[in-house]
Amino acid sequence: MADADVLDEVFEVIENRKETLPEDSYTASLFTHEKGENAVLEKLGEEMTELVLAAKDDDHEEIAHESADIVYHMLVLLSMKGMDLSDLRTELEDRR
Numbered sequence: 001m002a003d004a005d006v007l008d009e010v011f012e013v014i015e016n017r018k019e020t021l022p023e024d025s026y027t028a029s030l031f032t033h034e035k036g037e038n039a040v041l042e043k044l045g046e047e048m049t050e051l052v053l054a055a056k057d058d059d060h061e062e063i064a065h066e067s068a069d070i071v072y073h074m075l076v077l078l079s080m081k082g083m084d085l086s087d088l089r090t091e092l093e094d095r096r
């Protein structure tokens with residue numbers, strides 16, 4: 001599966017969780033967190049630090065794990081802000 005398909009699929013699930021707020025969903029818990037958007041912002045900060053440590057250790061498995069955590073939480077943030085993947089794609093395409 002192409003990377004773009006995975007991103008689209010995960011974003012679609014995030015949008016669905018935002019709308020339906022299932023009780024057992026981690027994504028939904030971010031949208032309803034008492035800290036508001038700070039919950040996802042703090043998570044992004046923590047995971048960025050973990051990525052830096054994984055890179056310093058040259059731990060490729062951990063680098064991939066932390067990168068995926070960051071991408072997922074970044075997608076949640078985009079959804080929280082009423083943005084979507086097209087905003088990200090447009091920004092990247094404009095830089096080519």
Ligand SMILES: N=c1c2ncn([C@@H]3O[C@H](COP(=O)(O)OP(=O)(O)OP(=O)(O)O)[C@@H](O)[C@H]3O)c2ncn1[C@@H]1O[C@H](COP(=O)(O)O)[C@@H](O)[C@H]1O
Nearest residue numbers: 010013014017024025026027028047050066068069072073
């Ligand atoms: N990609 C993710 C994803 N990445 C991370 N997380 C959750 O984020 C939480 C915190 O992540 P951490 O990595 O900080 O957790 P941790 O155990 O402290 O791990 P370390 O980094 O410290 O090793 C954990 O509960 C993870 O399960 C995610 N939760 C959900 N998704 C996607 O969202 C979909 C919907 O999930 P639900 O909303 O839970 O139904 C899933 O099918 C996935 O595709």
